[in-house]
Structure formats: C-alpha cells, structure tokens
Amino acid sequence: MRSDPVWESIMDYLGVDHKQADLSEDLLSAYSLIIVNAETTRGEQKTLIKYVKSGGAILEMFGHEFYYAERISTKFKRQIYDQSEDTDLKLIPFLDFYSSVHVHKDQEYFEGLIHFKTKGKGSVGFAGFDLPSLISDLNFKRKRFISDRLPFPDELVSKVSKGYLLLLFRILLQKLHFLRDLPFLFKHYSRNSKPYFAFRIDTDFGDKDSINALLNLSRESGVPFTWFLHVKAHEEWLEVFKKDPQQELALHSYVHATSDDLKKIDRDLNKAQEILRRYKIDFKGFAAPYGILNNAVKKALERLPVNYSSEFSYLYDALPMYQAEMKRWQIPIHPICTGSMSRLRYSLDDMKVYFLNQIREHQSDQTPLILYHHPMQKGFEVWDEILKSAIIDDFNPITMEGLRAWYNHRSTSSFSAVVENDSIRIECDPQEDLCFNISREIKKFDLLKFKERTVSTNVSSSFKLKTPYTPPDLDIKKNRRTDINLIKTGIIDSRNRKYL
The missing domain is CATH 3.20.20.370 (Glycoside hydrolase/deacetylase)
Incomplete structure (x- = not known):
C-alpha cells in the first residue's frame, strides 16, 4: 500500500505493474493483489477483509500483519532451509538473514517465514521478513557457495542472500495470483528467450x-x-x-x-x-x-x-x-x-x-x-x-x-494489464526489445512480445525452470556452515588485504 523509493526499486526490479493502492476504488476489479506494507487503521483493515472475502488477495509484510497477528512470533535467524514438500520452493536452496524475522506457528514453509491460505473467496499471504531493510543492508561476511566437491568455494559477500529473498517475494506474489485463478505477468529479464x-x-x-x-x-x-x-x-x-x-x-x-x-x-x-x-x-x-x-x-x-x-x-x-x-x-x-x-x-x-x-x-x-x-x-x-x-x-x-x-529501459517502460473474461488486455508503448513473462505455474512460463495487446489467460508453457543444482550426496547445510577453516580464511584474507 505504501510507495517509497526502496519499494519502487523492489517493484521495478520485479518488472510488475504496480501503484499505491487507493482503498476508495473498486478493489476487486482494480487490484489483482494488495501488498500491506504500512500501518493500517481499523477501517482500512475492514475494507481489506471485505476485498479478500469477495475474492481478492493481500500479502502482509513484516510488522504490518493483522490477519496473521495472533499466529506469529519474532525470532533471530541466521539461515533458513525449506523442509516442505512444495517443489516450487526448491528453486531457493537456502536463505541467509542474520536478522530478526517473524515466523508463523505453522512452520511448513521455510520454518514459518512465509504462509499463504484461502480466506472466503480470496487468499491471504504472509512474508515475515523486512524486505526494504534487508535489501538496503550493507553488512557482509565470508560465505560458501554450493559446488560439486568439497570444500565449497567461498567469498566475502552480502550477509543477506538478497537475490534469493527477492525471488521468494516474487514466488509469493505468483502463488497469490494463482489462488485467484489469475496468471502472473511481468517484464522479462531480456529481450527474448536468450539471457x-x-x-x-x-x-x-x-x-x-x-x-x-x-x-x-x-x-x-x-x-x-x-x-x-x-x-x-x-x-x-x-x-x-x-x-x-x-x-x-x-x-x-x-x-x-x-x-x-x-x-x-x-x-x-x-x-x-x-x-x-x-x-x-x-x-x-x-x-x-x-x-x-x-x-x-x-x-x-x-x-x-x-x-x-x-x-x-x-x-x-x-x-x-x-x-x-x-x-x-x-x-x-x-x-x-x-x-x-x-x-x-x-x-x-x-x-x-x-x-x-x-x-x-x-x-x-x-x-x-x-x-x-x-x-x-x-x-x-x-x-x-x-x-x-x-x-x-x-x-x-x-x-x-x-x-x-x-x-534502465526496462524499468522506465510502463504497462498495465486488465483481465477481461478469458483474455488479458495490455496497455503499453510497443517496444521491440521488451517482452512479457507470463505464467500460471511457478516453474513454467511463456514469453509475449511487448507489442501484443490482447492475450488469452490460458497460458501455454513454452519454458520450464530447472531446480538449482545441488550435489545429491552432500549435506548443503552442514557444508555451508561457518567453521574454523572459513574463519581462518577470513583472517588470512583480511591480513593480506591492502588498506589505504
């Protein structure tokens, strides 16, 4: 609901159509999803509850929960590994936080870090991480990266695994769209299927x-x-x-x-x-x-x-x-x-x-x-x-x-998408070097050129995502730990580093 420079950067990063929500509008037709990222009054909460029960979807962010307020607690987490059977979440092998997060009592997904459920005709999701603060974090540490052999190679990198965190946020947006029986649409990562x-x-x-x-x-x-x-x-x-x-x-x-x-x-x-x-x-x-x-x-x-x-x-x-x-x-x-x-x-x-x-x-x-x-x-x-x-x-x-x-061109090229019966009407300036990524499943998607103005909501799946490679015989969690060897490497690296 709140729009500020960091949130704008996050939404532009994802390439989605977005704006600050106006709760006086017809929410069900105006918004496929509302992100609750600011404090809400009791009246605003009632409006959002009505929107959900009518078939809408909301995602409550860290610190701004009201649907989930009674079901969460605060914990400090260094790393989180998903133990659920949800194959979509296998796209994210781990999350590094080193910060306080909110976790749901039902710890099915990433130890309770996220949750989503149907409510009335609609759906509600929960993200227990302070996304803007984590994205802006400047702290770093030496971490190991998954490899075929041991020891895993290491480097001094951001403490927070921001890339995976942003991917998890997008997956949540996708899942809440799919629960509304809506496809998910965003500006693709390149001008065609070649990265x-x-x-x-x-x-x-x-x-x-x-x-x-x-x-x-x-x-x-x-x-x-x-x-x-x-x-x-x-x-x-x-x-x-x-x-x-x-x-x-x-x-x-x-x-x-x-x-x-x-x-x-x-x-x-x-x-x-x-x-x-x-x-x-x-x-x-x-x-x-x-x-x-x-x-x-x-x-x-x-x-x-x-x-x-x-x-x-x-x-x-x-x-x-x-x-x-x-x-x-x-x-x-x-x-x-x-x-x-x-x-x-x-x-x-x-x-x-x-x-x-x-x-x-x-x-x-x-x-x-x-x-x-x-x-x-x-x-x-x-x-x-x-x-x-x-x-x-x-x-x-x-x-x-x-x-x-x-x-930069991708970020400044705007579009809007409206679902009409069994089709999506897209309004945008035609750009030959931009295309849309459209999906109804997390691991399958298709590409549409920016000049296409009306497409069917029945999305084909020309492309399939592969789960990131993890060596089958190695314990990833164990071998990513900060042990004495990694600490020694960090000390030696710091001593060898040249300072002005």
Whole structure:
C-alpha cells in the first residue's frame, strides 16, 4: 500500500505493474493483489477483509500483519532451509538473514517465514521478513557457495542472500495470483528467450601479456568484456585497453586497496580519474576493490560520474537493481572466480564443471549471468574453453554498461494489464526489445512480445525452470556452515588485504 523509493526499486526490479493502492476504488476489479506494507487503521483493515472475502488477495509484510497477528512470533535467524514438500520452493536452496524475522506457528514453509491460505473467496499471504531493510543492508561476511566437491568455494559477500529473498517475494506474489485463478505477468529479464551474459575482468596487478591474452579471448569468442581498471598497475600502458572499441572500460581504483576513511578513498579515486582523463578513457561503471561497499565507499560513490557500481558485498546472484538512495544502478555478479577455487586446490576440470552448472541454471531461468576473472590468477584455460564453446550461443553477450542501459529501459517502460473474461488486455508503448513473462505455474512460463495487446489467460508453457543444482550426496547445510577453516580464511584474507 505504501510507495517509497526502496519499494519502487523492489517493484521495478520485479518488472510488475504496480501503484499505491487507493482503498476508495473498486478493489476487486482494480487490484489483482494488495501488498500491506504500512500501518493500517481499523477501517482500512475492514475494507481489506471485505476485498479478500469477495475474492481478492493481500500479502502482509513484516510488522504490518493483522490477519496473521495472533499466529506469529519474532525470532533471530541466521539461515533458513525449506523442509516442505512444495517443489516450487526448491528453486531457493537456502536463505541467509542474520536478522530478526517473524515466523508463523505453522512452520511448513521455510520454518514459518512465509504462509499463504484461502480466506472466503480470496487468499491471504504472509512474508515475515523486512524486505526494504534487508535489501538496503550493507553488512557482509565470508560465505560458501554450493559446488560439486568439497570444500565449497567461498567469498566475502552480502550477509543477506538478497537475490534469493527477492525471488521468494516474487514466488509469493505468483502463488497469490494463482489462488485467484489469475496468471502472473511481468517484464522479462531480456529481450527474448536468450539471457544476457557479461564477463567482467578486474585487472588487479595484470601485466601486458595477461591483459593481451584476455583481449584476444574477447575478440575470438565474440564476447565483449568489461574491464575494471587497477590504474596504478597499468599507468604507463593504459592505451592497450583502448585497442578494441567493443570493450567497456570502467573504474576500479588507483591503488588496489580499501578503507573506511572517506578522504583516503576520495584521494585514490581522484588520482585514478585524473590519469584516465589523460588517456581519454571514458568510464560509466565502478567496482570497489575486494567487492567491499562500506559507508565510506558508498559516500565517495555519490560523487563519481558513473551510472552503476558492482559490489558483491552488497548484492550478488541477482538482477540489476536501481539503488534509490544512491541514485545508481547496482549490477551484481556471481562472486566466485577461478582464484576462489584455486586456493582450495580445485583442478581446471573442477572449475569448468562449477561454471557450467552456473551457466545451465541461467539458461533455464533466463536471468542475466555475469562471471568474472582476474588476469594473474589461474584458470585462463577454463574461460578459453567455455567462452569459445557453443553454449555461449544460447546467450546475448553484452557489456555491463549495456546491461545497465537495457535494465534502465526496462524499468522506465510502463504497462498495465486488465483481465477481461478469458483474455488479458495490455496497455503499453510497443517496444521491440521488451517482452512479457507470463505464467500460471511457478516453474513454467511463456514469453509475449511487448507489442501484443490482447492475450488469452490460458497460458501455454513454452519454458520450464530447472531446480538449482545441488550435489545429491552432500549435506548443503552442514557444508555451508561457518567453521574454523572459513574463519581462518577470513583472517588470512583480511591480513593480506591492502588498506589505504
């Protein structure tokens, strides 16, 4: 019901038609679902109860429950694993919170974190997590990522698994639509059934030979790379990066180091920008060293002339998302690289299997995939084989700024959908590079071009989602725990990290 910048970012992220609810309208015909995300008066609650009993649907968010008020309690949760038989929820293997949540007494789904039920002719859902606060959270920790072999590779990433949390929120919206016998419609993740693929290079300490090898790989594979420049390492030969106009050049740092001192960060970034201007290198993106977006980096970023940043300590394994507070896009990547696995003695074949699993998941759900590499780390052969293989033909290669621009276009392209008898009337400006994702089941969907104005509510299912891969013989919960080895890795990593 409440609309604010963070909620707008969340709804735009999902790509759904939305507006602030006006309870004076004919709710049943005006709204397929109402999200209760603000305090409600007794009169407003009566109006919403009448709407539900008449066939409507509401979703009560954390702290704003009235249907569920007597059935919930507050608990602190680090991680939650779903133990239900609901196969749709298997799309989310775990949720990381490290915060207080509300849980329902009926703990069927994600230990009571969510719930949904019919009420009269309508339906009611409950989400026991403070979505805006969790999405805005800047805390990070070292976490492990599911792999075919042990130990699982690890990286310093956002404490909250925001990508999975946003997916769970969307699944709740879908399920409540389906309970109303309505299809679920949103702007798709790419311009067609081919997902976007970007490859990021953090040029940390790279020499000419390693950089030229990667430039050649980009040209031979037809995949344009996005290069986050460690300026000091290449200060005398930055012109090498300008040879191929298909490449995107972006800012990483001058000295590859981090700090919580704003003045030191400003000094470093100002020097990097000065040198890039000398070489006439334009940049639209930024990625903080070590992926760390702390308050000082966040403040410095506000003054940088960029369209986006990319920090996995803030967001990873998710769609591009507009950061309302910073007025910048956040372009998330998958945070595991060959270096993460090399220190765990993964073979090149192990690395290849890991990344192919990532690629196949994104082929299935058609969400963007961004992988990354460092020029001085082992594993070039893995990328040389994968990027030149036929599997990349199933993707739309793009730079990270290109992806940002397309998602900005997606965000600003509006539509409305109205159900009329057995059809849906869509009102929108026709866009050749946008299409709708429409579904009546969580794991099946079809695609419609934006120019299609009337479609049947009887949705076909041209595409099917695969459950994310989990090795059958490994205990995921046990092997993701923070144990002494992970703590040691974090200590060593912190000691080796360079500080301004």
